[in-house]
Amino acid sequence: MRVGGLSLFGGMTLTRLLAADRNRPRGPVRSVVLFNLLGGPSHQDMFDMKPGAPANIRGEFKPAATSAPGTQICEHLPQTAKIMHKTCLIRSVTHNYNAHNPLNIMTGFSGGDPKQLRPKRTDPPDIGAICQYLELGPRDLPGAFCLPCYPGWGERSQYPGIRRPGPYGGFLGSQYDPVISVCEPTFERVPERKYYDPVWPYGEPQLPLDQPREDLPIARMNSRRQLLQQLDQRFGELESSGAVGRMDRVKRQAFDMISSSRTRSAFDLSVESDQTRERYGRNLHGSSMLVARRLVEAGAPFISVHAENFIPHGFTYDMHENNFGMLKDYNLPVLDMCFPALVEDLEDRGLLESTLVVVMGEMGRSPKVNTKAGRDHWPQCGFCLLAGGGVAAGGVYGASDRHAAYPVDNPVSPADIVATIYHQLGVDPHVTVNDPSGRPVPIAHGGRVLKDVLS
Numbered sequence: 001m002r003v004g005g006l007s008l009f010g011g012m013t014l015t016r017l018l019a020a021d022r023n024r025p026r027g028p029v030r031s032v033v034l035f036n037l038l039g040g041p042s043h044q045d046m047f048d049m050k051p052g053a054p055a056n057i058r059g060e061f062k063p064a065a066t067s068a069p070g071t072q073i074c075e076h077l078p079q080t081a082k083i084m085h086k087t088c089l090i091r092s093v094t095h096n097y098n099a100h101n102p103l104n105i106m107t108g109f110s111g112g113d114p115k116q117l118r119p120k121r122t123d124p125p126d127i128g129a130i131c132q133y134l135e136l137g138p139r140d141l142p143g144a145f146c147l148p149c150y151p152g153w154g155e156r157s158q159y160p161g162i163r164r165p166g167p168y169g170g171f172l173g174s175q176y177d178p179v180i181s182v183c184e185p186t187f188e189r190v191p192e193r194k195y196y197d198p199v200w201p202y203g204e205p206q207l208p209l210d211q212p213r214e215d216l217p218i219a220r221m222n223s224r225r226q227l228l229q230q231l232d233q234r235f236g237e238l239e240s241s242g243a244v245g246r247m248d249r250v251k252r253q254a255f256d257m258i259s260s261s262r263t264r265s266a267f268d269l270s271v272e273s274d275q276t277r278e279r280y281g282r283n284l285h286g287s288s289m290l291v292a293r294r295l296v297e298a299g300a301p302f303i304s305v306h307a308e309n310f311i312p313h314g315f316t317y318d319m320h321e322n323n324f325g326m327l328k329d330y331n332l333p334v335l336d337m338c339f340p341a342l343v344e345d346l347e348d349r350g351l352l353e354s355t356l357v358v359v360m361g362e363m364g365r366s367p368k369v370n371t372k373a374g375r376d377h378w379p380q381c382g383f384c385l386l387a388g389g390g391v392a393a394g395g396v397y398g399a400s401d402r403h404a405a406y407p408v409d410n411p412v413s414p415a416d417i418v419a420t421i422y423h424q425l426g427v428d429p430h431v432t433v434n435d436p437s438g439r440p441v442p443i444a445h446g447g448r449v450l451k452d453v454l455s
Helices: 014-020 103-107 127-133 224-241 249-259 261-266 274-280 284-298 323-348 414-425
Strands: 031-036 063-065 072-074 087-093 144-147 302-306 355-360 382-388 395-397 407-409 432-434 440-442
Touching: 031 103, 031 284, 031 323, 031 414, 087 407, 087 414, 103 127, 103 414, 127 144, 127 302, 127 414, 144 284, 261 284, 274 284, 274 323, 284 302, 284 323, 323 355, 323 382, 355 414
Parallel strands: 031 302, 031 355, 087 395, 144 302
Antiparallel strands: 063 072, 087 382, 355 382, 432 440
């Protein structure tokens, strides 16, 4: 189906048109979990290693065999290596959007302003916004969630007002923004160096609350169950006070969704066993992935988890210095714990085939190691790891040159990945929505469905 020139307000909107077609075909995927490795993960040190390259290109790590015959990945990803036969690895992601914004990987649009540090009304809507616009998922559950905070939250002390564009409704309107959780991370120690000291954040993502009245403060709670009890009380107080009745329709709908038992229960990690909590990791990233699994169980169509920068000068995967130390002691252990845990947990619960898990960052890293043992920005080549959701398990798609600098086989754009996600959700990636000027814009920005990565 190709739809163009549909108005968001009035007339035969795309939502109404699709809702009218109750018998339209559905894709194999009901939920998508995107793990955004914010900062630009070093592909040649993780999933596209070049052991035959010169030392200043191949880096310090060695490749290791995996459960997928002929596929090697970094030696410091042993748990991920055990499940590679359940994944499809793309080694040829390429674009020219040199920015730490997840705009391109969440929308497919790589023509944004690299210096943009806040979302704009003219930005394209992300996958989650389209899911909500098309009314995918249960009616009493928001269609999109962003965990554990908005991208850029951890950088706000350095860049006041920062809120990296990507997971928003864009020109469809803020009513299609995701539910963005909040967090209060704690740390096991104070960083010992100014730059790139691997200190782990701990805590859990929590549901946002509407602005409380001053006479109804929300005390910080140590127990997740206590917090949910307090939320129940707070929602009851708002209802009885008449504040909810004074909300406009959009805010009321958002309030109803956030206050629903289905939404709040998904964030209640106190009901999970200690074994499961340890399996994902009790750090903030692991807890966020566990909440993502619970949201999948609840039926949420799109959940994004962002490896946010929580420590000043930490920069997560943006490692211009101490690349190998940060990877070995922080980034890779986090990924190697929560990603396999999510995949295996979904499989154990019979949810993997209906859930597409996507792991990638906004760019790769430069082929050459710099003088500070770091790698610099390199959007020309990167990777994407897929699991579940009808992907061709155990396969590798695309290839880079001998220095992992440029694709030499089957180059893939972010738009191609976004188009493939839509396809698996049963949404035609060629469907258009109108931008503020009334111009129809394809939701996947011209991306092609990567049929060779699908089973």
